[in-house]
Amino acid sequence: MMRIKDEIVKRHVLAVLVDNEAGILARIAGMFTSRGYNIESLTVADISEDHAVSRITIATNGPPHVIEQIIAQLDRLVPVHSVRDLTEAGPHVQRELALVKVAGKGENRIEAMRLADAYRARIVDTTTESFVFEITGAPEKIEAFVGLMREVGLVEVGRTGVVAIGRGPNAA
Amino acid sequence: MAERSGAEILVETLIDLGVDTVFGYPGGAVLPIYDALYEHSKIKHILVRHEQAATHAAEGYARSTGKPGVVLVTSGPGATNAVTGITDALMDSIPMIVLTGQVATNLIGTDAFQEADTVGITRHCTKHNYLVKKPSDLAGVVNEAFHIATQGRPGPVVIDIPKNVQVATTDFSRHSAEANNRYQPQIEGDFKAVNEAAEMIMAAKAPILYTGGGIINSGPKATESLRELAQLTGAPVTSTLMGLGAFPCDSDQWMGMLGMHGTFEANMAMNKADLVVCLGARFDDRITGRIDAFSPNSKKIHVDIDRSSINKTIFVDRPIVGDVGRIMEQLIAVLKGRRFSAPDYEEWWARIKGWRATNCLEYPANSDEIMPQEAIRKLWLATHDRDPIITTEVGQHQMWAAQHFGFDKPNKWLTSGGLGTMGYGLPAAIGAQLGNPDALVIDIAGEASIQMNIQELGTATQYRLPVKIFILNNEYMGMVRQWQELTYESRYSNSYSESLPDFVKLGESYDWTGIRIEKPDELESGINQMLETDGPVIVDCRVAKLANCFPMIPSGAAHTEMLLSAEDVKGTMDDQAKALV
Numbered sequence: 001m002m003r004i005k006d007e008i009v010k011r012h013v014l015a016v017l018v019d020n021e022a023g024i025l026a027r028i029a030g031m032f033t034s035r036g037y038n039i040e041s042l043t044v045a046d047i048s049e050d051h052a053v054s055r056i057t058i059a060t061n062g063p064p065h066v067i068e069q070i071i072a073q074l075d076r077l078v079p080v081h082s083v084r085d086l087t088e089a090g091p092h093v094q095r096e097l098a099l100v101k102v103a104g105k106g107e108n109r110i111e112a113m114r115l116a117d118a119y120r121a122r123i124v125d126t127t128t129e130s131f132v133f134e135i136t137g138a139p140e141k142i143e144a145f146v147g148l149m150r151e152v153g154l155v156e157v158g159r160t161g162v163v164a165i166g167r168g169p170n171a172a
Numbered sequence: 173m174a175e176r177s178g179a180e181i182l183v184e185t186l187i188d189l190g191v192d193t194v195f196g197y198p199g200g201a202v203l204p205i206y207d208a209l210y211e212h213s214k215i216k217h218i219l220v221r222h223e224q225a226a227t228h229a230a231e232g233y234a235r236s237t238g239k240p241g242v243v244l245v246t247s248g249p250g251a252t253n254a255v256t257g258i259t260d261a262l263m264d265s266i267p268m269i270v271l272t273g274q275v276a277t278n279l280i281g282t283d284a285f286q287e288a289d290t291v292g293i294t295r296h297c298t299k300h301n302y303l304v305k306k307p308s309d310l311a312g313v314v315n316e317a318f319h320i321a322t323q324g325r326p327g328p329v330v331i332d333i334p335k336n337v338q339v340a341t342t343d344f345s346r347h348s349a350e351a352n353n354r355y356q357p358q359i360e361g362d363f364k365a366v367n368e369a370a371e372m373i374m375a376a377k378a379p380i381l382y383t384g385g386g387i388i389n390s391g392p393k394a395t396e397s398l399r400e401l402a403q404l405t406g407a408p409v410t411s412t413l414m415g416l417g418a419f420p421c422d423s424d425q426w427m428g429m430l431g432m433h434g435t436f437e438a439n440m441a442m443n444k445a446d447l448v449v450c451l452g453a454r455f456d457d458r459i460t461g462r463i464d465a466f467s468p469n470s471k472k473i474h475v476d477i478d479r480s481s482i483n484k485t486i487f488v489d490r491p492i493v494g495d496v497g498r499i500m501e502q503l504i505a506v507l508k509g510r511r512f513s514a515p516d517y518e519e520w521w522a523r524i525k526g527w528r529a530t531n532c533l534e535y536p537a538n539s540d541e542i543m544p545q546e547a548i549r550k551l552w553l554a555t556h557d558r559d560p561i562i563t564t565e566v567g568q569h570q571m572w573a574a575q576h577f578g579f580d581k582p583n584k585w586l587t588s589g590g591l592g593t594m595g596y597g598l599p600a601a602i603g604a605q606l607g608n609p610d611a612l613v614i615d616i617a618g619e620a621s622i623q624m625n626i627q628e629l630g631t632a633t634q635y636r637l638p639v640k641i642f643i644l645n646n647e648y649m650g651m652v653r654q655w656q657e658l659t660y661e662s663r664y665s666n667s668y669s670e671s672l673p674d675f676v677k678l679g680e681s682y683d684w685t686g687i688r689i690e691k692p693d694e695l696e697s698g699i700n701q702m703l704e705t706d707g708p709v710i711v712d713c714r715v716a717k718l719a720n721c722f723p724m725i726p727s728g729a730a731h732t733e734m735l736l737s738a739e740d741v742k743g744t745m746d747d748q749a750k751a752l753v
Contacts, residue, residue, distance in 0.1 A: 002747040019354070022303065027295055034296045065483060072480035078300040078320055078355050 009061045011040065012087040013094060013164045014071065015172050016056040019079035020046050027077060028056060037062060037070050041096075041161030053081065057163045059139075084172040091167040097160045098142045103130040104153030112152040119145045130155075176344040178307035178337045179208035182271070184346055185314045187214050191242050193233060193606055194218070195226040199246025200286060201273030204338035206244075218606060218635060221627040223250050225599035227257020227328075228588075228625070231266045232603030235586045236561055236611075238391060240267035240321050241603065247273045248286030251332075252293065256593060258328045259297040263590025264414060265389055267326035269317055270294075276336035277305060290332045299327030305334070307342040316355070324357030325478040326389055357477060361492045361499035369449075369473045369490050370506040376447035376471075378520040379407040382430065382459075385414030385589070386452020386477065386496045388582045394418070394497030395582045398451065401500050404507055406514025408524060410438040412453045413574055414589045420580035427524070428533075431459040432725050433571040436532035439723075439731035441524055442467050450474045452496035455486040456590070457752075465730030475499045532723045532736055533575055541716040542692050544569065544644045548576040548616070551642060554699045559584065560612040561604045565597040565621030568650035568721045573616045575721075595624025598641060602628060605637040612640070612703070619645040619712075620669050629682040632708045640702055641710045643675060646717045654720050658735075659745045679710035689713040727752035 018024050025044055032039050040059040047055045060070060067085065074083045086092040100121070102112045109129075116123065116133050119141065125132035135145050139162055146157055166172050176184070182205060186194070195218045198206045209217055220226045223245045230241025241261075245254050251272040261268045275284040291303045300320050302313050310333070317329040373379060381402060387394045395418050402409050402425050409419045410427040419426055428435035430442055439461075442448065448470045453459070455474075460466040463485060472488040474481070475496050482491040492499055535545045548569075562577060563586040564570040570587055579585050586604055588596040597615040605613045615622075622643055632639050652667040676686030685705045689698035689712070702709045720741075723734045728749035735741060 002751060023291060023295070026292070030296055065487070068483055069480065072482070072484075076478060076480050081354075 007063045009063055010067070011059060011061045012067050012085055013092070013162060014058045014060065014074070015084045015086055015164065016058060016074055017081040018054050018056060019081070020048075020052055020054040021079055024054065024079050025056075027079070028058075028074065031073055031077065032060070032070075035069075035073060037066065041159075043161040043163050057161070059162050082172075084166075086164050086166055086172070089166055089172065092164050093167060094138050094162050094164040095136055096139050096142050096162045097134065097136045098146065099124070099158045100133045100135060100146060100149055100154065101130060101156040102133070102149050102153045103155050105129055108152040112149065115145070115148050115152070121145065174344065175341045177204065177208070177339055177341050178304075178310050178333065179204040179339070181307060181310045181342070181344050182314065182333070182338070183208040183212055183215065185311045186242065187212065188346060189315070189318050190239070191215060194242045194244050195220055195229045195233070195603065196244030197223050197226060197246065197250060199250050199273065201247035201275060201335050202244060202250070202271075202338070204335065205271070205273070205333070216606075217244070218602070218631065220599065220631050222625065223253035224256050224595065225602075225625050225628045225631070227254050227261065227268070227270065228593070228596050228599035229603035229606075230268050231257065231261050231264070231596075232563060232586050232600030233607040234266050234268060234603075235388075235600070236583050236604040237607035238583065239607070240269055240318060240326075243268065243270040245270070245272055246286065247275055247290065248288045250286075251290040252288055255293060255297060256591075258294055258330065260588055260591040260593045260596065261328040262297050262299065264588065265326045265385060266328070267321040268328040269321055270328060270330045272330060272332045273338070274303070274332045274334040277334045278336070280334065290330065294330045297328075298330045299325075301330040301332065303332045303334075304337055307337050307340050310337070311344065320355050323355065325386075358493050359495045359498055361475070361494040361502050363502075365490060365492045366499065366502045367506055369492060370503055370510065370512075372447055372471055372473060372490060373405055373449065373503070373507065374510065374512050376407075378445050378517065379405060379447040379449060380427075380441050380445040381405070381407050381409045381449045381451060382411075382442065382453055383409060383415045383418055383451045384412040384453025386475075387415055387418040390452065390495055390497035392582060394452075394500065397497055397500035397504065401504055404504060404512070404514060406517060407449070408441055410434070410442065412456065412459055412589070413587060415453060416574060417579035417582045417585045421578035422580060429574055431456075432461070433575065433721055433723065435575075436530050436723050436734055436736065437524055437527035439725065439734060440527045443731040444523065445470045448472045450476075450488070451500065452476065454481040455484070457485070460486060461725045462728055462730045465732070467731070530736065532734075535719070535722075538716060539692060542689065542695055542713060544572050544646065544715040544719050545576050546692070547642075547644060547695060547713055547715060548572050550695050551614070551616070551699055552577045554696070554703060555612060555614070558612045560614055561586065561601075561608060563587065563597040563600040563604060563613070563615045565615070565617045565624070566592045566594045567618045567621055568646075568654065568719075569616055569618040569621075569644040571651075571721045572644070577616075594621040598622060598625050598628045598639075599631075601639040601641075602632055602637055605632075605639050606635070614640045614642055617641055617643045618650060619643050619647065619672055619675070620649045626678070629679065629684060629708075629710070633683050637708060638706060639708050642702070643710070643712050644715050645672075645675070645712050646715050646719065647672065648717060651721070657720070658726060658741055658743065659750060661743050675710055675712040679708075683707075685709045687711045
């Protein structure tokens, strides 16, 4: 009999600077799938003044040797300028935005508003029987908020995935 | 500045880059390029019979000349047929440019006739790829593609060119394309790392140099440096399949190939060494055997131009990223600077001598049938003073060639290592012969593999290429059959080569000379007849049908658990081993 073994994994957030060219996202995402790596979330947007460079933030997970490989594999792609492992690099800020739709009447509706207030979520749309909240924060905070909303009439969630940046005055 | 079409810009840029040979096959989406080629006598176009063969021919050309191979195919099936060879070139680090036609930009995504998502399909089997959307981008893209394919760890680059981009015109003047410098691989080794590696070498009592295809790719100077480094250190030298020829087989320090079908002494030495110096190799699973038992007591230095090869499967103590040729020069300089000279490693060589005494490459004598190993040895003896270029297909014959043919120069051994592509050998031989018109080029083949690109007999005939095919015909997909014997109690499921053609008549129908060798006493004269025949020759050499390729490390086993002969075979394996390739 043969069983497949599991390994202990850790979450890492990578900041990847790339040429802003056609197919770059497919190249990065496809490298992850073709080599069997995980993507928890991936965000991408153009960040340079001349629109030539995009920053991709990838939350991934794996044992240390796999994370090392992921970084090396990303780094050898021709359009990739740099890869930074923010988790290894030290203190950094992670933020995510979510839009959370809750429907209901009466006590649930009031409770949803109270909770949103406690989490500093903003109401960006409302009807007499629904709210759309906008919330930003670390992924754990979003997770906790969405968990609470499930109990008071959650109907839909949209999340951006995480963006992250190192603390202090220097660029990564 | 003059108005030029995309197709003309492409052809002129290729000429400026020194391209003299293109392997290809025309079709609707590349007609403008073929028309532009018609005007140019500086580029020789070799018309293959199948696009896969164009890619292998380009690989053979590249591997034997050191120059990048260039392929030109049409959209859709032209491009998809090329995918196997592109992947092969990626796995074996062969510099190659593949130009594919594409439907016009306004038709992309409409499921047009002969449309395929070539850039999508080849994204992960190329080092890089491009879809060119305007003719003014072409020259820059082609220049960058050649740079990427040849610099750093070499590999294939695909340029997908829509038909309207080939036809449309733009202002163009030669030599004006801006070189994009975004790809700059590290060549020089880190000084501190090199020094540390030198110290590890100086401290070793039982070192071994484990060399790979990176040395061949680095160029002839790297081969010289390897010989100097070996002399300076006095260490034994072993090599991967891809690295054969970088070190001369007649040297006392040569251990033979290592790994699954490597020699007993090379594998034992890897296992017992206290220092492994990996030079341009990548700890492939065919080399390491069972990972947790791989060279357990050694410190490891790993020199590789590709950072992602470092610590991929085997954790190493001292990685050095850079060109292996350059780093060997740096190592030699440091060792010489410290007045290091080869210690005698008396105890180490005594152990090696003991392992060598097993004569692991010996095979049972047979007076009725030709032993395949014997055929390879005779072929080597008859040809080695002519510096032949040897290509192979994939399987037992390939491993026997690696074991029994002696190599002493780089760029003479062309084989599909990483991908293990049957059908590689004949087109690769055609490419090698085109790059080396005066060389003796022999494809050592099996009767099953050769049929995978047998149509290329016609290509060799058309261009009057005197390539030789030497088929070790055992009427089996021999390596499959061997694994079935070892792992599945000799249940030979679909591994018999049924309905074989008469290879002699087949060759003759393409205007080749066909020779059949059936008995041991015909072997020498048959080989000589092949060598004395001017044009292309196909030899059907009938060999012992059930001969196995030994020594062998079965899958999931350690270097110390080699099967040396048929007596070691149990005939079955546990599921853990069965699950390994």
